[in-house]
Structures are given as structure tokens and as C-alpha cells.
Amino acid sequence: MTPNPPKTSCLSCKLSDLCLPYGLQINEVETLEIIIKIKRPLQIDELLYSKDELCKSLYAVKSGSFRSFIMNSEGIEQTLGFYLPGELMGLDALFEGRFSSSVDALETSSVCELPLTRLNELCTEIPNLQYQLTRILSKEISANHEQMILLGQNSAKIKMATFLLMLSKRYSALGYSSNAFNLSMRRQDIGNYLGVSHETISRQLSVLIKENIITVNHRAIKILDLDLLKAIIEPCQTALSNDTH
Amino acid sequence: MTPNPPKTSCLSCKLSDLCLPYGLQINEVETLEIIIKIKRPLQIDELLYSKDELCKSLYAVKSGSFRSFIMNSEGIEQTLGFYLPGELMGLDALFEGRFSSSVDALETSSVCELPLTRLNELCTEIPNLQYQLTRILSKEISANHEQMILLGQNSAKIKMATFLLMLSKRYSALGYSSNAFNLSMRRQDIGNYLGVSHETISRQLSVLIKENIITVNHRAIKILDLDLLKAIIEPCQTALSNDTH
DNA sequence: CGTTGTTTTGACACTAGTCAATGGGTGTGG
């Protein structure tokens, strides 16, 4: 949206505490800043990268939101996760050097590009950076575990409630309201993220509306009663022990 | 089982190509070997570590097999994964310094213990080691993605077939037979790994027996027709693109 | 040899998927 190339500065970026620079010295952040490349903003539905593509860079969300997914041979997509500002995308590519999932933009969004070869060089120079990268990788694993539990043994209602609470928590960590936010993804995306049909998502939202727990206006969600929402998933709190995606 | 402490030697270990030493120079492996601690073998159902426990070491499976799981507040366990020889356990703890899941032994099993502080020191000295650790972390993320797809949008029959093929592939990578192996886990463990009840596991195995695709003798599985088994999951091959857990 | 835990099988209920029709928004072009 900004036609003139925005200046990259991790030091002035509000997200730096959630992102790769966390825990680095000021001079280390300055070194990191140098390798960051600017990409033009992506439009809705535009691909950041595709599965099996050679991975030359990792990407951090600067603004907007993204969705990672895999398409099976039937052409049906499975949403693996949603990425909000400050989060790192492409970590699943470090193993084979190729992305093992695709990522597209849910809205007009921008990223910071981190060229892999330069990032690796920097990691050997700055142990704190390597340490933070390892932590982020490990966090992603924990987050995936939470997601597997959610997918594995919970009803559609619990999945829906957990999803809303998860978003609420992540938005509030970003400094936004925790009880009013806009979904940037379609019902279909939520559905195959949670392992249910999009009709089930619609129905579960309708139930929550009737119970006066939330209001929904298209993509706009308001949580009226956080405690009631939490009560739905009460018997399985594990899924909330982390702010995940 | 061996009363006198077994000598640790990654160099002579058949698993080294699947484990942390992969890609290291001989002298680097020798350095790695020094930090490895020997633990006595674990008996069936014995805990290697528990969720929320302080993580002081990572563990590599030396022999036998393990199961990672989380117990929710209702006391119901969700199995997150199974670990076979050569695989690294505890990676989800690198983020917060505490294990985010528990691990127990499925049979009499042994591990190589890698004290974290010494491993971290070594990683700064041996870039290849850091690189391999990062690769393993990334592989775990990819594996989790495959598992999320399996949990998310597949029928019990596809889940069962995928599970058997996955084990077959992993055993064959270890040099064992790919069409005859023993399950070390209970039906219940398979069930909550795949997000279905243990009765459903029993029923699906029965169906496969009737179709002459496998034979089952308690924990002993024989795959009679690999192609038919693969045909069950044909429309969604993605779940097999990796040898995962 | 009895106890305990695991596995199998059956009967039934119910959640959620599928198919289909309708409604509402957004955007494009006349």
C-alpha cells in the first residue's frame, strides 16, 4: 500500500519482541536488519510460496495475515495454520531445503524476507540469533502438538470455541482487543483447519450467537462472554496453555 | 538388560546415519560421543520425562520404542507420536525449557542422553551439529503437518492404512522387514494417536484382515498386499511423502 | 489358577458430513 519502499528497521518495529530479534543486543539487531529484504505487499489470495519450491528465504509477517496449507491429490486443501504479524513462515523447509507447504495471503499483507544463506551465516556469528531461531522452531512444534490434540479428540463445538479463544489470545498479544476482532479467513479455511466442514463452522457460530456468547457480523467477531466461551473447553484446558497457531 | 554399563560409541552405532551424528566428520562425532550419558534401560510404561518438567537433556532412542502424550484435565491421554531407534525426543522443550509433553516406554527400551548445556556448547563449536539439529527440528514440524492432515480430513480406514504404511516405512528404514513387524503399542494408543476410539482400531484391523490385506496375531502384523493397502489411501498420498511419526 | 488388562464384537445413539436451496455482499460492466 506504501508505494515508496518502506525502510526496514527491526529496532523501531513494534513486533520485534515477538519476532526473530527477541533477546538480541541492539548491535546484533542492527546486523540482522541489514540482511532483510523488502518485498512488495501481497494481495489477497496471492501465494507467498508454494509447496516443493526451493526455499531461499524465510519470511516474517510484517502486516496482515497468511495461511499455510497443503493441497492433496483430490484438490482439497488442508489448512495447516494461520500466521499473524511477528510470526515466522517457512520453518518446515529447513529440513529438505524445499517448502513442505504453501502459503497465501488472507488480505493485503507484507513480509520481511530473510535470505537463508545470509541468515545462516549470521547465526554462526550471533549465538543469540541461533538460539532464538531454535526456540521458535521448538515453539512451532509445541503449537502443532496443541493443534493435533484439538483435531484428534474434540467435538466441533470445542474446536470452534478453542479457535476463537486462540485468536483472541494472539490478537491481544499483538496489542489488539481480545474481545473484538475481524476474521481474515473464510469459513472454509477455518473448517479445514479444524477438520470439520464449513457448514459445521457456520452452525457452531450460530449456536454461540444464540447462547449470547458472541456476536458475528460477517467477518467481525465480538466475544460477549469470555468465561462462558472458556467454560466450553474447560475439561480440556491443555489446548490453551500456549498461544499457538 | 545389560548390567554392566554399555560403552557409548556413535561411530559404531548402526543408527548414526538416522540420528544426530548424520553429516558430521569423524572427529566431530568423537567429540559428540563424549557428552553422551548412559541411562539404565527403561521398563514398559516407565516415564522418560513428564510434561512441565525442567528439560536438562534431549534423548535419542537407542533401542525399543517410546510414546509421547499429553494428559488432559479429564485424565484422557492424547498420543502425540511414537519414537523408534535413532529419533530425537524432547525437541518441544527447547522453547520454554520445560517439556511440553510426556514420554513413556512402550517396551524395555534404552536411550542416549544428551545434556542440553553441553549440547549447546558443542553446537557453537560444530556448525554441522547445529545444522543437523535444526534439520531435525524442521523435520519434526513437517511430520506434524502430515499428522494434522491425517487427523483432519480422513476416514478411520484411511487413518488405519496410513498408520500401518508409516510404520512399515520407518521399520524398513531401520533395516527391519517392511511387511512384518510387531506393534509395541496398545490399540488404545493407536486410537488416540489417530483420533478414533480403540474399538474403531479393532474394527478397521478386522476389515483389513477380511480383505486379505493383512494378518494380525495380537501385536504381530503381516502385510500381505502392500499395493492394496496403498490403494486405500491413494487419493491422499501427501500423508506418505515423508517417513514421519 | 485366578486376577487383571487388552482386544474383539455387537447394539444403539448421535454427531457431523453431504447435498441442496436460499440469502447476502461485493465488484464489474453496461
Added chain:
DNA sequence: CCACACCCATTGACTAGTGTCAAAACAACG
């Protein structure tokens, strides 16, 4: 500025696949 088309979301009807409950068979253990 309006009309049409397209996509997304909602709702209903019906059905199939699984979960739950219960009982019994079987193996493993002391």
C-alpha cells in the same frame, strides 16, 4: 447508478460413519 454475476455464508433434510456402552474372549502376570 443500477443490474447482474460470482463468491461466501447460512440453513434444512437426510444419511453415514463413529462413539459409547456393554459383554465376552483372550493373553499375561503373579
